[in-house]
Amino acid sequence: MGKKSKDKEGNSGRCEGTLKVIGTGPGSLDELSARAKDALTHADVIIGYGTYIDLISSLIEDKLIVRSKMREEVLRAKEAIRRAINGEKVAMVSGGDSGIYAMAGLVLELLETKEFKDAATGLKVEIVPGLPAFVSAASLLGAPLMHDFASISLSDLLTSWEVITKRIDAAASADFVIILYNPRSKGRTTQLPEAVKIISTHRDPSTPVGIVKNSSRANEELSLTTLEQVSEEFESIDMSTIVIIGNSSTFVSSSRMITPRGYKDIK
Amino acid sequence: MGKKSKDKEGNSGRCEGTLKVIGTGPGSLDELSARAKDALTHADVIIGYGTYIDLISSLIEDKLIVRSKMREEVLRAKEAIRRAINGEKVAMVSGGDSGIYAMAGLVLELLETKEFKDAATGLKVEIVPGLPAFVSAASLLGAPLMHDFASISLSDLLTSWEVITKRIDAAASADFVIILYNPRSKGRTTQLPEAVKIISTHRDPSTPVGIVKNSSRANEELSLTTLEQVSEEFESIDMSTIVIIGNSSTFVSSSRMITPRGYKDIK
Numbered sequence: 247m248g249k250k251s252k253d254k255e256g257n258s259g260r261c262e263g264t265l266k267v268i269g270t271g272p273g274s275l276d277e278l279s280a281r282a283k284d285a286l287t288h289a290d291v292i293i294g295y296g297t298y299i300d301l302i303s304s305l306i307e308d309k310l311i312v313r314s315k316m317r318e319e320v321l322r323a324k325e326a327i328r329r330a331i332n333g334e335k336v337a338m339v340s341g342g343d344s345g346i347y348a349m350a351g352l353v354l355e356l357l358e359t360k361e362f363k364d365a366a367t368g369l370k371v372e373i374v375p376g377l378p379a380f381v382s383a384a385s386l387l388g389a390p391l392m393h394d395f396a397s398i399s400l401s402d403l404l405t406s407w408e409v410i411t412k413r414i415d416a417a418a419s420a421d422f423v424i425i426l427y428n429p430r431s432k433g434r435t436t437q438l439p440e441a442v443k444i445i446s447t448h449r450d451p452s453t454p455v456g457i458v459k460n461s462s463r464a465n466e467e468l469s470l471t472t473l474e475q476v477s478e479e480f481e482s483i484d485m486s487t488i489v490i491i492g493n494s495s496t497f498v499s500s501s502r503m504i505t506p507r508g509y510k511d512i513k
Numbered sequence: 514m515g516k517k518s519k520d521k522e523g524n525s526g527r528c529e530g531t532l533k534v535i536g537t538g539p540g541s542l543d544e545l546s547a548r549a550k551d552a553l554t555h556a557d558v559i560i561g562y563g564t565y566i567d568l569i570s571s572l573i574e575d576k577l578i579v580r581s582k583m584r585e586e587v588l589r590a591k592e593a594i595r596r597a598i599n600g601e602k603v604a605m606v607s608g609g610d611s612g613i614y615a616m617a618g619l620v621l622e623l624l625e626t627k628e629f630k631d632a633a634t635g636l637k638v639e640i641v642p643g644l645p646a647f648v649s650a651a652s653l654l655g656a657p658l659m660h661d662f663a664s665i666s667l668s669d670l671l672t673s674w675e676v677i678t679k680r681i682d683a684a685a686s687a688d689f690v691i692i693l694y695n696p697r698s699k700g701r702t703t704q705l706p707e708a709v710k711i712i713s714t715h716r717d718p719s720t721p722v723g724i725v726k727n728s729s730r731a732n733e734e735l736s737l738t739t740l741e742q743v744s745e746e747f748e749s750i751d752m753s754t755i756v757i758i759g760n761s762s763t764f765v766s767s768s769r770m771i772t773p774r775g776y777k778d779i780k
């Protein structure tokens with residue numbers, strides 16, 4: 247194994263600009279790391295989806311801000327790369343972590359394409375991680391992730407529903423705690439009921455289900471329910487909601503969702 | 514769904530003490546959230562495994578520090594609870610996140626036992642999340658977690674190997690990116706080769722494997738290899754190492770491990 251510095255691209259290339267892809271955490275600035283805060287305050291320009299920009303607005307008042315819309319991820323990433331190539335210090339922000347269903351991979355993919363490969367030689371690119379939304383959600387519910395877990399996005403815009411259902415089935419059959427990302431949107435309402443149906447073929451109806459909407463934000467909402475009753479919550483679940491389904495050992499006590507790690511000497 | 518404040522236990526009970534179970538992130542203080550830092554600096558006593566205490570020592574010089582050994586998790590959690598019941602402001606620390614294979618679940622489980630249930634009524638307990646080690650590791654490797662992933666601990670001290678292998682097989686068969694926690698220790702060397710063997714029955718020998726040891730610490734080491742060559746790295750892998758195995762689309766380019774999210778318009 248070799249040692250490697252975080253800034254592996256160095257500064258030796260043609261580019262003077264920098265591109266940092268920053269995870270800003272689930273919502274509260276309180277959850278932001280010192281490293282992410284520092285990266286934001288030293289940037290020339292901040293690029294991101296409007297909601298994420300709003301959540302950190304107090305930190306970046308003096309910056310050039312480029313707001314982008316949902317589903318304009320590719321355009322957004324290209325603009326960030328172009329600006330960095332042109333010498334700007336660019337901070338591209340994602341809510342939660344920047345590398346989980348977020349922008350880091352897209353930026354790194356684009357840097358390998360013909361359009362940017364040569365021009366971006368020597369560009370300093372850094373992925374700055376952030377607290378993922380599901381980790382924040384879990385901490386609010388109790389401790390549901392004390393044992394093996396699987397994270398599945400229910401969005402079938404970029405992935406076939408067949409692949410997604412295969413993953414739901416596999417995760418449920420092997421008793422993973424299951425985290426559902428992007429569970430439901432205005433135009434996508436059938437996936438969540440189907441997912442619950444598949445999971446219910448493997449797990450007891452009384453299995454605890456934790457639902458966290460707008461985790462760590464001012465309008466945060468929590469709910470604890472069960473597999474057999476979760477359909478009552480469907481209406482309130484949206485793209486800012488994380489759903490966590492317990493494994494066969496998960497229980498609820500004192501309004502906390504707990505997955506035991508397996509210590510034998512607890513009575 | 515109901516609104517709920519983070520401090521749901523309130524201050525109305527008999528106890529004056531507080532118990533915060535804090536994730537201190539993977540290593541660097543730079544990755545610590547403002548919330549975790551604040552919780553540490555306001556504590557009377559810090560309890561944790563020695564390595565984690567060392568990593569945050571500059572922040573807690575004036576505190577009473579109770580160091581504990583590996584495998585003494587139950588004793589450690591009980592001491593934290595007892596001290597909080599006695600009125601102290603207790604910070605119990607875990608490296609990474611406090612709720613992923615860590616101490617949060619154990620503390621919440623113990624609070625529900627006969628030993629503590631009555632005495633802890635009204636005790637203010639808070640789970641403070643931290644950046645998980647695997648998220649930090651992923652950011653150093655590139656962007657391997659852009660698609661569905663499963664996290665599996667290879668430690669069979671608290672879980673049967675049969676359950677673990679079933680999970681490895683299920684995750685591999687459904688094309689999850691796979692994160693292996695606790696891959697290998699001095700006394701536990703057979704599990705990792707077995708895991709790789711199972712995964713190899715479902716995935717191409719050229720599948721990228723990222724290895725990060727001591728993520729975000731001074732002695733951090735990274736390695737990028739493949740399923741067929743990963744055995745060459747086994748000797749250097751220990752309990753402070755995270756192994757990330759790509760899915761069928763994951764590739765390596767410019768020394769970065771990238772799992773595509775699936776955007777069609779990238780060429």
